[in-house]
Amino acid sequence: MSDISRRKFLQTTSASALLFFSGLNNTHAAPAKAYPSKKIGNIRDLKPNEPLAFNYPDEQSPCLLVKVDNETIGGVGPQKNVVSFSTLCTHMGCPLTYSKGRLVCKCHYSMFDVSRNGQTYQGLASQWVAQIVLRLDAGTGNIYAEGVEGLIYGRIGNLKLS
Template identity: 45%
Template sequence: MAATLSRRSVFKVLAGVVAVASGGKAQYGYAPSLAYPALKVGNINNLRDGQAVYFNYPDGSAQGVLVKLGQRAIGGVGRGRDIVAFSAACTHMGCGVQFKGGRFVCPCHYSMFDPAKAGQCYQGLASTPLPQIRLRVAQNGDLLAQGVVGLIWGRARNI
């Protein structure tokens, strides 16, 4: 007589394997154990709605883009929670995204990402959101990048 496994049993076993393999810590997304540098990427007083500011983070070969959306956003900072930053590398093939019409557009294959919804892809060939750069606002209004949620395209590690 053969034993049958329920879906729930299989899921529990797989979850246990993942937990053991990862040392009990989540490995996807922002890893607090990584020593991300804090870097000034702008000042809250110099931003205008819809204007993109490009910068390099977490190192000189990774471009990021900061934008004040004028509407509340997931992970947004500032008074209106409308300032966000993302990796500027499309998650499909690494082309540089551009901020146009309230969204990020990849000029290579036309993937589109919603900056108000944590960089979620809603059109095109990309299948994952843009990695979001975590921001903090200093007392003087400086915007500091201080981590990345997700893996930057083409990398095995962000830093």
């Protein structure tokens, strides 16, 4: 076999092997997990600044739903003032509590603005707190959690691998 034909042979077999193994890889790739849709409350039952606790996207992830006094980014409802967030502080995972438009961490005094996507503006946390994506059914008033923006504290992905 000449040098040119040997090189041509190696190029052809390498390309074939690459296609074969990439095909195998696709065949065995796990399907991407989708966020569940979970009913978490009804807009008619919410009282201003009284948060409702729930877990999402699984039972190990505490969150809250709250109707605040002003329009928010990502809020639902006629005033866009119903929002939802993880209640795990992004610094070290301490529980967050709601107070006057903010999520507050009593461990190291971080604060997050619920009107601005959970942006941190005080304390040791440098990451914004994860915001829960909401959907309002205008007919029934039911509110559904249907996704997460940002990473929930302590996770490498918001959806745990099963």
